[in-house]
Each structure stands twice: as structure tokens, then as C-alpha cells.
Amino acid sequence: MKALLFLGFVAVVSFGAPGDKYAGDKVLRLWLENEQHLQFIRNVSSSVKVDFWQPDSAELVTTNRSVDFRVDAFGASYVQAELEKIGLKYHILIESMQPLVEKQFDRNKINSTGYDYEKYHRLEEINRWIAKITVEYPTLISRFKIGWSYEGRHIYLLRIGRRTGFMKPTIFLDCGIHAREWISPAFCQWFVREATKNYGSDSTMTTLLNKLYFLVVPVVNVDGYVYSWTKDRFWRKTRSRNPGTHCMGTDPNRNFDAKWCSVGASRNPCADTYCGSRAESEKEVKAVANFIRKYKGIKAYLTIHSYSQMCLFPYSYTYSLTSNYKELDTLAHNAVKALSSLHGTRYEYGPASIIIYPSAGGSDDWAYDLGIKYSFTFELRDTGRYGFLLPESQIRPTCEETMLAINYIATYVLNHPY
Numbered sequence: 001m002k003a004l005l006f007l008g009f010v011a012v013v014s015f016g017a018p019g020d021k022y023a024g025d026k027v028l029r030l031w032l033e034n035e036q037h038l039q040f041i042r043n044v045s046s047s048v049k050v051d052f053w054q055p056d057s058a059e060l061v062t063t064n065r066s067v068d069f070r071v072d073a074f075g076a077s078y079v080q081a082e083l084e085k086i087g088l089k090y091h092i093l094i095e096s097m098q099p100l101v102e103k104q105f106d107r108n109k110i111n112s113t114g115y116d117y118e119k120y121h122r123l124e125e126i127n128r129w130i131a132k133i134t135v136e137y138p139t140l141i142s143r144f145k146i147g148w149s150y151e152g153r154h155i156y157l158l159r160i161g162r163r164t165g166f167m168k169p170t171i172f173l174d175c176g177i178h179a180r181e182w183i184s185p186a187f188c189q190w191f192v193r194e195a196t197k198n199y200g201s202d203s204t205m206t207t208l209l210n211k212l213y214f215l216v217v218p219v220v221n222v223d224g225y226v227y228s229w230t231k232d233r234f235w236r237k238t239r240s241r242n243p244g245t246h247c248m249g250t251d252p253n254r255n256f257d258a259k260w261c262s263v264g265a266s267r268n269p270c271a272d273t274y275c276g277s278r279a280e281s282e283k284e285v286k287a288v289a290n291f292i293r294k295y296k297g298i299k300a301y302l303t304i305h306s307y308s309q310m311c312l313f314p315y316s317y318t319y320s321l322t323s324n325y326k327e328l329d330t331l332a333h334n335a336v337k338a339l340s341s342l343h344g345t346r347y348e349y350g351p352a353s354i355i356i357y358p359s360a361g362g363s364d365d366w367a368y369d370l371g372i373k374y375s376f377t378f379e380l381r382d383t384g385r386y387g388f389l390l391p392e393s394q395i396r397p398t399c400e401e402t403m404l405a406i407n408y409i410a411t412y413v414l415n416h417p418y
Contacts, residue, residue: 024073025097029384030083030090032063034195037088041067044079051234053387054234054308056251057273060264060357068093068384070234082174093384100389101233104182118181118395119191123153126218129189130156137196139163140209146217147287153222155287158413159197161213167171169417171300171410172292172372177252177363178300179224179235180388181306183380183398188218189303190399191406208410215295220284221252234388238282242269253305254359255285256366259317264359275361285363294369300374300413301367307387308356309347310379311336311405314368316352317360324373327353332376339405345381345398352377374413378402382416 032038038061039375044050045058053068061067071079082091094100104120115129134143142159162390164264176407195214198205208214219225223239237249247270254265254275261267261275268274280286292298313328315321322328332349339347348355352362368375381390381398390398 008347022097022101024076025070025094026073026076026092027070027094027097027384027387028069028076028079028090029093030067030069030088032061032065032067034063034090036086037109040082040086040088044082051236051272054384055357056236056359057266057271059266059273060359062357065357066417067385068387070094070097080129094389096388099387100386100391101370103391104233104389105229117193117399118391120186120395121189122229123222126185126189127154127156130158130218133192133196134158136222140196140199141192146291148219148283149223150238150283151223151226153226155220155222155284156218157291158192158216158218159213160192161209161215162199167297168211168213169299169414170215170295170297171302171413172215172217172295172298172367173302173304173406174220174288174363175330176217176219176221176225176306177303178305179221179228179237180233182228182388183306183390183395184304185219185225186395187380187399187402188216190395191403192216192218194399194403204407204411208407208414211414212410213297214410215298217288220288222284224249224252236272237274238284240282242274242277243271247274250274250282251361252285253363254361255280255282256289256361256363258362258365258369259360262360263317264357265361273359279361288363289366292370292372295361298372299418300409301364301372301376302409303363303377304380305377306380306390307384308379309345309383310355310377311339311347311349311379312352312355312364312377312379313349314351314363314365314375316358316362319351319353321351322368328374328376331374334412335376335405335408338408339401342401342404345397345401351366373418374409376409378405 044268073145134141144157146157175184228235257279260279265275266273311332336347364375
């Protein structure tokens with residue numbers, strides 16, 4: 001079956017506070033079949049400033065792959081007219097962004113405690129939840145501050161597991177590397193809730209927490225996440241300043257020291273895939289990397305993103321296979337099989353460079369090269385119908401099925417020590 005190429009872009013003129021009007025903004029999907037189509041996309045992206053959804057930038061667009069983009073009303077009219085001229089087929093995924101955006105910004109949730117696990121939560125709500133759940137489960141949860149963001153916000157980590165007084169194999173799980181991927185922090189909250197609630201009653205979770213530690217960072221890119229709630233719902237990067245330009249932020253998942261900026265990343269500070277001025281230039285990336293380097297016993301690294309329904313493993317920065325490729329491939333296959341057993345959700349799996357596109361500076365490649373044998377990236381729901389605006393009604397099924405995959409991997413790690 002031919003793979004589809006979906007391109008996503010957003011005209012900057014429609015950017016603003018999430019409460020502003022998004023009426024008329026659309027999400028289009030294109031199927032690029034040849035070089036003429038590819039050149040059309042490159043011409044459009046140079047004449048209309050765009051924000052790619054899938055893939056992440058114009059440089060990553062190729063034929064015979066999928067592409068999604070968002071554009072404002074004026075831009076949509078122009079692009080659709082140009083598409084008609086060359087006969088390039090397209091599909092409108094979202095006719096109007098405004099209703100979907102409004103549903104995610106329920107102002108009555110501002111004073112929420114963060115305990116409604118089927119809602120998206122602002123950072124201040126998540127931080128209150130972190131403090132309270134740590135107090136509620138003192139024998140299972142410990143809270144740590146692992147660093148500060150560019151704007152001075154704390155980056156919190158939760159260690160989950162029964163305290164034994166000795167080192168246990170550990171799984172590191174992070175969420176919220178990219179600001180606009182709200183389902184990611186929602187899953188980390190869900191995971192913590194499920195782990196604590198089911199300890200002592202569910203045999204699998206009880207065994208895992210007795211014999212393993214989970215290190216969970218609910219939101220890595222705290223500044224960007226706040227910005228996605230207050231200014232620009234589709235912000236991706238950090239919020240650090242880039243000298244010599246008005247463009248702000250770096251893509252955290254192009255900033256790790258894994259063949260940094262060699263492929264699939266941009267040196268343009270205005271690009272969504274900007275790799276930064278140097279590897280680990282971002283305080284958020286440095287905080288995570290320093291913690292993992294210092295912590296002994298991490299056997300698996302799991303990072304949660306969205307969207308596209310994939311379970312990916314190294315490498316992203318090269319087409320070369322890892323030394324334990326067969327093991328990772330089998331593990332990913334079985335994890336995806338466990339995930340799909342609940343709601344029938346289909347996931348692709350495999351090395352990221354092959355399944356999606358090559359890109360350097362990713363956290364999973366960095367963790368693997370550090371010596372963490374089991375390193376996976378999950379791209380959660382959906383495959384583009386809602387994209388980054390996944391409705392809250394899908395939080396529960398998304399998290400329920402993802403738990404099955406995480407539990408499978410954790411059990412495998414426990415039973416295959418190294």
C-alpha cells in the first residue's frame with residue numbers, strides 16, 4: 001500500500017492567544033505523488049509562512065509520504081486555488097479550527113486541582129496535582145526538582161515504586177517535550193494515577209512497582225506548554241531567546257547530543273525544527289540529560305509524543321540499524337499488539353528514520369547511545385483527523401491502550417536484566 005504524505009502548515013497571521021478567533025483556519029491533507037507536487041509544496045512554504053504538522057518542516061517533505069497542514073481562511077483560499085490549477089488532490093481534515101480550540105479552553109477549569117484525568121490541564125494545575133499526589137502516596141511517590149526552564153519554572157520528576165532501600169532497575173518516562181502535544185502530559189498523569197491506584201490490587205502493576213522504579217517527568221518543556229495555553233495553541237518549541245533574531249525557541253527534540261543538527265533539523269532560529277545554538281543549549285534538555293547521566297540503573301527510556309500512532313525506536317539520525325534491532329523490533333511489535341487489543345487502534349512500529357523520516361538530536365537516540373538498551377518513542381492518537389487538537393473524549397481510550405504497551409515493555413525489561 002502506498003504511504004500517504006500529509007503536510008501541515010499554519011499561516012502566522014492566525015496565531016495569537018488561544019481565545020482569539022480561529023474561525024476559517026483549516027487543516028488540509030495532501031498526497032504528493034511526484035516532483036511537481038513536491039515543488040509546489042516548497043513554493044507555497046516559501047511564499048506563505050507555514051507551521052508543518054506532519055512532517056515537522058518543509059525540509060522533511062518527500063513524495064510518497066503523508067503531509068498535514070493548517071492554514072487561515074485567506075491562505076486556504078489561495079492554496080486551494082493553486083491546488084486546483086495543478087490538479088493535486090487534497091482533503092480537508094478540519095473545516096474550521098475554532099470549535100475544536102474552544103472546546104479545549106474551558107475557562108471553568110482554571111482552578112481545577114488537576115485530578116480530572118479526562119481533561120487537559122494547565123501547568124499550574126499539573127504542578128498542584130504533583131504536590132498533592134506525592135503527599136497522598138508517600139510510600140510510593142517521591143518528588144524531585146531536576147532543573148529550571150529558561151523562564152525560571154521548575155521541572156518536576158516523580159519517582160514511583162515501593163521503596164526498598166536499594167537500587168532497582170528503573171524506567172524513565174517523559175512527556176511534554178513538544179508544547180502543543182497536550183495528550184502527552186495527560187498520559188503521564190494517567191500513568192501515575194493508574195500506578196498508584198492499582199498497586200496492591202493489580203498483580204502486574206504491583207509486581208512492577210515492587211521490583212522497578214519509574215521516573216516520570218509530566219512536562220519537560222514547561223515554558224512552551226504554558227505558552228500553548230496562553231498565546232499560541234500550536235507552539236512547539238521552548239521559549240528561549242535566540243540572539244540576532246526576533247524568533248524564539250528551540251525544538252527540544254532536535255537539541256539532544258545525538259548527531260546534533262546533522263539531518264532533519266534546521267539551523268534557522270525561526271524554524272519549528274531549529275536545533276539550537278549547540279547541543280543541549282536548552283535548559284530543559286540539559287536538565288533531563290544531566291539527570292539521566294547521573295542516575296544509575298535506568299534500563300529503559302520512554303518518551304511520549306503525538307500524533308500519528310507509532311511506536312518508534314532508534315535510530316532517527318541514520319538508516320543504520322541498532323545492534324539489538326531484532327529485539328527492539330519484536331518488543332515494539334508485541335507492545336503495539338497489546339495496545340491494539342483494547343480498542344483496536346492500529347500502530348506502526350520500527351526505526352524512526354525508516355518509518356517517518358531521518359532526524360538528529362532526538363532524545364531516544366541520545367538515550368540509546370548513552371547505553372540505555374530499550375529506548376522508544378510513542379506517537380499517540382490520532383492519525384490526523386484531529387491532530388494536535390485531540391478531543392478530551394479521547395483521553396481515556398488513548399491512555400488506557402497506551403498503558404498496556406508501557407506495561408508490556410516494563411515487564412519485558414524486568415525479565416531481561418542487563
